Amino acid sequence: MKFTVLGGTGRVGTQVVERLRAAGHDVVPASLSTGVDVLSGKGLDQVLEGADVLINLTNSPAFDETSIGFFETSMNNVTAAAEAAGVRHHVIASIIGVDQVPQLDYYRAKVAQENILKNAPTPYSIVRFTQFFEFVEPIMSWTTDGDTVRLPATPVQPMASADVAAAVVRAASEAPLQGIRNVAGPDVFPLDELGRITLAARSDGRSVVTDDQAGMFAVVTGDVLTAPEDAEFAPTHYRDWLQGQQPNAR
Template identity: 80%
Template sequence: MKFTVLGGSGLIGSKVVERLRAAGHDVVPASLSSGVDVLSGKGLEQALSGTDVVINLTNSPTFDEASIGFFETSMSNIGAAAEAAGVRHSVILSIVGVDKVPKLDYYLAKVTQENILKNGSTPYSIVHATQFYEFVQGIMSMTTEGDTVRLPSTPVQPIAAADVAAAVAATASDAPLQGIRSIAGPDVFPLDELGRITLAARPDGRSVVTDEEAGMFAVVPGTVLTAPEDADLAPTHYRDWLQQS
């Protein structure tokens, strides 16, 4: 099969491209650097020409209200180009619990993206993933004040980017779900404890203080960022990933 991976040079996209090529597929990685602009539509027609499956892994450059416009415009352009090209399967990556956190603009933006995909004419699959291991340091940096990292005790169930890429590639290679596949890491952590585990493995002079009002995840209710009952659990544990990466 022929695959076009939009955002094919990113954290997940590059790994998806590698996996699909290793499986013997014809894969076209597409991004701004290769002349494909999902906001203007430039290069989309050429990128999707002859494609069986399009995997959209592009992401908004911001996490604020502007992200809604990004996903609305880009998904509409990709949907129109996929329909014109006769693409048989459209896949996107979204977030576990995305429709249950209305106070986060970025989550609202991803819901907008999902709805446009669902309402289009191309058969689709949506992969819902939990937060990536690779993002933990960034989350901690956003709430760092001096030598103190303030984090709420919000339950999270993070996953390695390599495991996300494996799930996306497998989903894209199968028949369209016309629905959602959820994936998560094998372990649940309070976010503040995850920060402490990280700093124990990679000490840098900082310490974690529990603050239920700190950062974007403070507004997340209950356990919505953990795996739903039907989720596939990935094999890589966070502590093992910390040692290996």
């Protein structure tokens, strides 16, 4: 089959492209760096020509209210181009609990993206994931003041980007879901504890203070960012992944 991967040069996109090519598929990675602009529509017709499946992993450059305009504009362009090209399956990655945190601009933007896809004529699959392991340190950097990191005790269930890529490839290789598949990491952590585990593994001298008013996840209530009952579970555990990231790890 022929796959077009929008966002195919990003963290998850490069892994998706590699997995699809290893399986023998014809894959076209597309991004701004390859001359495709989802906001203007430039290059979309060309990269979608002959595509059986479109995997859309594009992301807003910001997490604020501008993300809403990004996803609305880009999805309208992409869904129109997919229809014109005769794409048979359109897959996007989203976030578990995204429709339960309207206080976050970025989450509202992802809901808008999902809704545009659902209302488009092309058969679709939405794969919702929990937060990535790779985002834990950036999340801590947002609320670091000197040697102190302030984090809420929000329950999270993170997963490795490699497991995200594997789940995206599987969904894209199957029949369209015409719905949502939830995939989560194997372990639940309070976010503040996850920060402590990370700092200890990195031999980082900062300390974590529990502050339920700190950072973007402070507005999240309950366990909406953890796996719902119908979720599938990724295999990689956070502590194992951390060990594998150490400079002297083999």
